[in-house]
Amino acid sequence: MEIVIENLAKVYGNAHAVRDFSVTIAKGEMVALLGPSGCGKTTTLRMVAGFIKPSAGRIVVRGRDLTGLPPHKRDTGLVFQNYALFPHLTVAENIAFGLRRRGVPAAERDTRVANMIATMQLTGLADRLPRQLSGGQQQRVAVARALVINPSILLLDEPFSNLDAKLRESTGLELRRIQRELGLTSIFVTHDQNEAMAIADRIAVMNGGAVEQIGSAVDIYERPRTRFVADFIGSANFLSATVEARDGNVVTLRHGLGVSVLPVEGQAFDKGRSVTLMVRPECVAIHPAAAEAGLGTIETISYQGSSAHIFVKLRDGDRTMLVERHGRELAGLEVGKTVDLNVKAQDLTLFAA
């Protein structure tokens, strides 16, 4: 394994910033640390970079234990959230900075800087100062500066958060292409789930200093292991349900939308227990219904072009369901109309309690 992080932890006084963080990353893999602010993702990244000393655990890159090493001996390429370009140095000097520290001969240095400038589409900007560049260009210089030293690991701290929305996706995919081409192993930190899902091979969802789930984008979206992950990634409808019957590993659940039969494992789903079901908005079927027969009424419709978000107030209790429909499939659906909602058992995720 290219990178092995074992039981990494950071404690400040009584506060656990990061607890028991473990992950192994294969060569060329890109892993995103995703979570709300204060979840410990940046602290984890800074421990890998060497800026923060871990309270416990080990960081091993290519078989070399980095845990006790200072940042300048770690050989990591780091892209900062605010880019941290040296304001007094030109683009070329910024990119050459790491090569100079490594004593790379001038001729080779110039070639490598020139190649990197071409790769990152910075041609013609070599003699500019950072403040004369656009945000996107500054971001590319920051990436170039980190890549030119051939780091054993590329770390990115919210690399796209300072770019505007349109630039964000294209820059992300471009970075992904370069990272693949160079076979770079990479960890990046983000609070933006779309970014993480679009770019990363695997996503570690963090909360309160701990990892809630590590997996591919599909894994964490379709098979969230905890309520937090289900809620944090995408939109989720939570339904309380009661176990009506259990037959071996199959349970019958009664919930606000009817009755579903699901396979389960474990003791938490015995007969009579209260549980929680999660269903994604796009998995809820919605039909107009006769006024007395429907499950709820449409409260709001938020039309967004390609899709529309329909908020349905259920008749029993005050729970509101979010239903996502294709933007062109709104016939018969209007605010105030009574509707029926259906879910398929395969689209339900079950959480104890």
Next chain:
Amino acid sequence: MTAARPVLDAPGTDGAAASSPRLIPYVPVLLFAPCFIIYAVLFIWPQLSLLATSFVDGNQWSVAHYQRFLGDGYYWELLGRTLFLGVITTVITLVLGLPVAYLLARMQSRWAGFLLVITTFPLLVSAVVRSFGWMVLFFRDGLVSKLVVALGLASPPFQLMYTMSGVVIALAQVLLPLMVLTLYGVFRSIDRDLELAAMSLGARPSLALWLVTLRLARGGILAGSLLVFSLAISTFATPSLVGGARAHVMSTAIYEQTIELLNWPFAAALSSILLVFVLVLALVYGRVLEGRGQTEARP
């Protein structure tokens, strides 16, 4: 602005006119005027009349006072000693102030604010009072003078009172908070991530500090040095109290000419010469800053 309007609109003033759109372009001028008038009346005018006085001998225009200054080795020595005092004080406050300001600016502990207040606390005490404090320590029986003898750096009878060394020590202490405050502001404006970026690219911490932070702080270091230097060569209280007649500098000589010898034209000439040095320095500083305008730190 709205809070001020009732006053402006009050009967008997023509404040209503001030809020008319026609006068809006003059608002900056009007806002600037009080400061400019005070500055002109209390600084520029006296300064010009001081300059004029320095060219008067008896009842006619003359450069006699400047000739006297230039022709007398004593005054050259006086000027040299004053500039030396400025340079050495600047160097001492810079060497002592840089690490303090850097650590205070980078400190993340909640004590940082408290330590900054402690550092600048001496500014709340008048320089005269602080100089008196040093006098107590510098007299023959004073703690510091005794310490110097005890360390074998001087043989008795010895005292730091009425010596240039004493003036330098006291003046450095008086001016150090100003240097620290200036540099603190500069270091606070430099993103700490820049140093971390340099380290992640392979620079030792000391090299990162040198190549990035200190390079970006150059303007502020110059500003602090200029501030301390110009105050050091023109300050009166400390050299007068600690140095006395035996460690004369320009400011004490000007005082002596004015108050004791009543030779105002010559005192004016000394003042003007001192002012020229400060002005030249300020201009050079401005040019240096302009030269590095391209590389100034981002806020």
